[in-house]
Amino acid sequence: MLITRPKPIEEILSMLDMFPETSICVVGCGICARKIQTGGEAQVSMMTARLQQRGLDVLDGKIVKHACSTESWDSMVEENPALDDAGILLVMSCGAGVSLLGRISGKPVLPGLDTTSLGSALKDEVFENFCVMCGDCNVGLYAGLCPKSGCPKSQVNGPCGGSIDRDCEVEGRECIWVKIYDKLESRGMLELLDDIRPPVNHDRRL
Numbered sequence: 594m595l596i597t598r599p600k601p602i603e604e605i606l607s608m609l610d611m612f613p614e615t616s617i618c619v620v621g622c623g624i625c626a627r628k629i630q631t632g633g634e635a636q637v638s639m640m641t642a643r644l645q646q647r648g649l650d651v652l653d654g655k656i657v658k659h660a661c662s663t664e665s666w667d668s669m670v671e672e673n674p675a676l677d678d679a680g681i682l683l684v685m686s687c688g689a690g691v692s693l694l695g696r697i698s699g700k701p702v703l704p705g706l707d708t709t710s711l712g713s714a715l716k717d718e719v720f721e722n723f724c725v726m727c728g729d730c731n732v733g734l735y736a737g738l739c740p741k742s743g744c745p746k747s748q749v750n751g752p753c754g755g756s757i758d759r760d761c762e763v764e765g766r767e768c769i770w771v772k773i774y775d776k777l778e779s780r781g782m783l784e785l786l787d788d789i790r791p792p793v794n795h796d797r798r799l
């Protein structure tokens with residue numbers, strides 16, 4: 594799941610200033626952004642109302658089933674011919690959705706959210722930084738807890754030595770290496786920590 598957070602309204606308004614007197618349609622995403630309540634029905638309605646209150650020309654908001662799917666966009670356009678009247682789309686999805694709609698919608702697009710990480714959601718709790726898409730997945734060596742994304746220093750041979758009382762010295766949460774150690778120990782697999790791992794191979798992302 595792509596983790597997103599709302600952009601400040603001032604930033605959105607300043608981007609919209611580039612398109613004066615243009616009708617706007619706010620588009621949410623029915624998958625990730627909806628699940629973590631950054632770009633679902635409620636957030637799209639709220640954004641639409643906020644922009645209308647500022648006197649902007651805003652059409653009814655829409656939710657595309659998957660913002661990162663061409664088919665979803667095509668069916669939404671088919672079902673909502675009024676979308677043709679929109680001069681610009683303010684997209685409340687991850688960057689992949691914004692980029693796709695920028696390519697296929699034929700309209701200028703602006704992002705309503707910032708995409709921060711790959712994570713997950715459980716009931717009302719959102720978990721960030723499960724994966725930074727390194728292109729070289731070996732999370733099985735770390736008891737399924739990725740240190741490349743979970744450690745601010747991406748230490749693959751951690752911990753860094755700055756962990757204090759189990760907490761990370763950089764962030765006010767438990768050091769990922771404490772969790773990795775505990776889990777490997779409980780599984781009797783601590784010998785996995787004996788090997789020195791090579792640094793992240795960024796070529797694998799190309």
Ligand code: SF4
Pocket residue numbers: 723724725726727728729730731732739740741742
């Ligand atoms: S090892 Fe790489 S691909 Fe696997 S979870 Fe971590 S960042 Fe993601």
Ligand code: SF4
Pocket residue numbers: 743744745746747748751752753754755756757760761762763764767768769770
């Ligand atoms: S304390 Fe742990 S999580 Fe924090 S930077 Fe060091 S190794 Fe990474």
